[in-house]
Amino acid sequence: MAVLIRGGTVVNADRAFCADVLCSGDKIVAVGENLEAPAGGTVIDAGGQYVMPGGIDTHTHMQLPFMGTVTADDFYTGTAAALAGGTTTIMDFVIPDPKQPLMEAFHTWRGWAKKAAADYTFHVAVTWWDESVHADMGTLVREHGVNSFKHFMAYKNAIMADDETLVKSFRRALELGAIPTVHAENGELVYQLQRELLAKGIRGPEAHPLSRPPAVEAEAANRAIAIAGVLGTPVYIVHVSCAESLEAIARARAHGQRVYGEALAGHLVIDDSVYNNPDPAYARAFVMSPPFRSSHHQTALWQGLQGGNLHTTATDHCTFCAEQKAAGADDFTRIPNGCGGVEERMAVVWDAGVNTGRLTPSEFVKVTSANAAQIFNIYPRKGVIQAGADADIVVWDPEATRTLSSATQHSKGGFNVFEGRTVRGVPTHTVAAGRVAYANGDLRAEEGAGRYVERPAFTATSAT
Template sequence: MRTLIKGGTVLSATGTSVADVLVDGEKIAAVAAPGVFGEADEVIDATGKYVMPGGIDAHTHMEMPFGGTFSHDTFGTGTTAAAWGGTTTIIDFAVQAKGTTLQSTLDKWHEKADGNCAIDYGFHMIISDVNDTTLKEMESCIGAGVTSFKMFMAYPGVFYSTDGEILLAMQKARETGSTIMMHAENGIAIDQLAAQAFAAGKTEPVQHGLTRPPELEGEATSRAIQLAKVTGSPLYIVHLSAAQALAAVAEARNAGQNVFAETCPQYLYLSIEDMAKPGFEGSKYVASPPLREKSHQRDLWRGLRTNDLSVVSTDHCPFCFEDQKVLGADDFRAIPNGMPGVEHRMDLLHQGVVAGEITLERWVETCSTTPARMFGLYPRKGVIAAGADADIVIYDPKAKQTLSAETHHMNVDYSAYEGFELTGRVETVLSRGSVVVSAAGFTGSTTHGRFLERDLNQYLS
């Protein structure tokens, strides 16, 4: 099956060009000047549209256990929603429970995802139980294509690791060339502040943000960077939200340390004011780290321009308002932490292009090319080039849309961006050469996606 995408503007992390793209089977066969290619089985006219590599969301949580419940998107519903939004690869997290092995954890997540994904997928491994067996199993995970390991400085008693445990895992990462991903918040101090607020009768959702101040994200980020420096380990800070944390990352990167960071759309567009909405509405916006004061947004956009923030992911972890968020109706500490977003990442970041915050090239770089390189998928993913998987998005930069829970495809009963009016919209999506989203709607299948064994981080110096 040969598909010709003609007349579009092909976007890459290094530039743009008007070109035709020839797809043969699951791969991109060639990219050439308009009119070079002959006949094809199917022709897609992309005149006036962008032709860009499919998005890679390197931080999602499908069917994740948290606080006695599970995030509401299955791998089937979540990856379908991702496809609607132009994301053609996700990297989800296999969550080690205390007392279990990494191998049994990986097996469990394969059971959840295999044969149930509309797009290709990989896994990171969450380490919550550091011991000799776990450290040894990091090597076998790498052999199985899971080359990054997430740890937590937050959530004592659940995911939290001590500095000593983090140091041991970082030493193994240095030995193997793998990457440690860090949820950097000072969970010990945060739990004290949260307990004090609750004891004082402060139970409303905004307390979640007030008891997780940005200084404690900055402190934990700095501490993680120092541990990485001592061990020589690569470090990737997940879902960075605060200017204090960004300053620590920038300082380390300026010194030549292998430190990287991502942010998420919610930190670019939403704020703690949303958590303070009347009644219990603010619970819809409870995630960790929390939404910050709007002043932090300026710094985050600047961080994206300077590459101190290398990637934009979603931390997609949806909990329904009606029957899950309400678990914390009388205690903000019990509100399930997480927000939906996998469907709208590409569109929301395009607003940064529209507003002049970032360039087209940076849009592609942060949403596709850099995560492909960072997590061992490039050049198979993240680029429009001969030999790459034909994961292609045809994007209409002039289309208008309004985000709403009534029209999104995520399996959650609210939108964090309800009523947002956006410029630009995904028109057609190909996953490994198959059209999965078009004017006809979703035409893919939840058996289409394949597990991706990943190589090591390509940015390590």
């Protein structure tokens, strides 16, 4: 069925202009003035609104087995929530257990994701190394459209990649035309600081940020960037949360190195005071890694987005209910790490970015979709409103307001880290692969409607 979006202002990363947008099937087929409405099709009146590419969340964890439990949102509920917030594609993570074959884990995640309501794709984590991992990386790139591999520099005794694994995996990614991504925290330092805090009797959620200070993140970011620099591979740093990590990225980029940085919506607007709330259950809800930081780090992150040293915004959507978080009631190291936000990201970044003058609407498109599509090689299929692109579109009312709350969210986490925040600028319609999936508060997500998105390799230095 055709969909015509009429009378809006199309906003792409390079410019904004008045135009209608016609979709047929799962593609945009025309962008121009005075397009004719299709017989029997759907017409969306976008007068006074912006028409933008659907959001791409570069960092989510749906149905993730982690720290002895599984996230509350599966691939259906999580992607349905994403559609309600204007995000039409998620980039999730396949995370093999130590010694688990990468291909085995990949097929498990693909099975879980069949129920997704929005398009999805995967980064695949390298959590260990032998020749089978080397071979599986090649299979994933050549046969399954994976062009990014994740490396956890944290979580000692679990999924942490040591320096040998980083070097070998980075080199292999370069051979294959894939990009390494890293969770930058020094896992050994985190482990030692956790032990010291527990020994001192500091066992509540207030200990979490103390065990992961900015220097721990900055050291790992500098190390990952140095390894990538020696090997000549690009590198993407996920969830940059502090000024020191941003400085490492900016310094490397100033010297010509291809380093990309991701900021989370939560890190942009929430500070570390949440960990000192007198209600431990409330404070536990904010436990994620890296933790929320003091306000001067938020200022730095916004400057990173404005200055082009941070390129994408994401959520690290990884939801756990209060009962799951209570597993760490007597030991903060046992609190499942993760927060939500896939539904709120676009509105939060618009409200705190565009409404404050930090970002223009076109810059908003850059950091919510276009840059992600370009960095991960799915542009111009995604991230732009033009003929031939996927019909993934959000119609955005810049004047409408919404108060964010767990009472009205579609996510199943049971808590909202943006609780009570009123945002100005929200989606009125979300079109995903040519289907109206959200319209003026009516969520029309369809289980299984999401498609797996293959991402082609970049130019490779070796075909072996």
